[in-house]
Amino acid sequence: MTDHNRPFSRTETEGLYRAIYERRDVRSQFLPDPVPNDVLARLLDAAHHAPSVGFMQPWDFIVIDSVEVRQQVLSIFDRENQRAAENYTGERNRRYRNLKLQGILESPVNLCITCDRSRGGTHVLGRNTIVETDLFSTCLAVQNLWLAARAEGIGVGWVSIIDQQQLADTLQLPEHVYPLAYLCLGYVSEFLDQPELQAKGWRSRLPLEGLVRRNGWGTPLEEGELRDALAALMSATTY
Incomplete structure (x- = not known):
């Protein structure tokens, strides 16, 4: 049993910071190799150990390996991506359309992390004033999973160009459950030295x-x- 009062060793600390600095939003580098169940279980457990306001733990995890379901999600993305491209003109539009912004079919498994906005009941400790703390807490679960995935050599990509209501309908979510993050997971051919949007000149840190x-x-x-x-x-x- 680990002594929880013990400071991290230098090696452990360096590993933590390495995961933070080398985490990437992966879209183009996925390999077809399956993610072993024991590895996926560790990632889900890391997410489940995220902090949450009032210890409400509002998250659920929908593991999606069905090609049919993923094709439906890809159709939602394609429609929204076309709409998003219309926000740009000229060279910016050309550059946007050349970006790879999802790996829904290329990754071996997709994961939707949801937020049950009714979990914990009507009055959750610490949520009286800021009701969005359930969403904030679920974002922390996403980050926990993302950092653990990097440590395991697993790439993660967040598909944010997606209609949340259409996604909820596709995944048959109850009305009170919000699809907060749609993620693509898998081993990758490489982790880029820089975030892809920075490397391609879209934005800099x-x-x-x-x-x-x-x-x-x-x-x-x-x-x-x-x-x-x-x-x-x-x-x-x-x-």
Whole structure:
């Protein structure tokens, strides 16, 4: 049994940060190799150990290996992706249409992480004022799974260009269950050195030191040790 009061070793700490920095939203690099059940079980268990407000644990996990179901989901994506492309013109439109934004059929398994908005009853501890905390909590489950997957060598891609109501209908979800994240999972040929959208020139990572403020929004971080440390960290980080 692990001593839960023991600090992480240097190796363990480096492994955690490596998973954080090397996590990628995978769309194009999936291999057909199946994800073993014991590995998938560990990923689901990692997600299930995410923190949740009031310990409500609002998540459920729908494992989707049916090609027929995935083809239906792909049709939903295709319609929404066409609509999304219309937001851009000229070179930006061309660049958008060349992006690979899903791996629904290429990945060996899909996973929908849902949020049961009725779980815990009418009054959940800590949710009285901010009712969206069930959604926030489910996002933490997604992140837990994503980091664990990277540590296992499993790629994950979040398909966000999708109509949530059509997805809910396809997966036959009850009215009070929201399909928060539709994920593609599988082993990959490689994890890219940089996020794909950054590598392809869509957007770059913002400088961290410009996003940190002190004691309120209107006060940027002044010159000093923390600002210098943030700048040094950003210059040393290549991910």
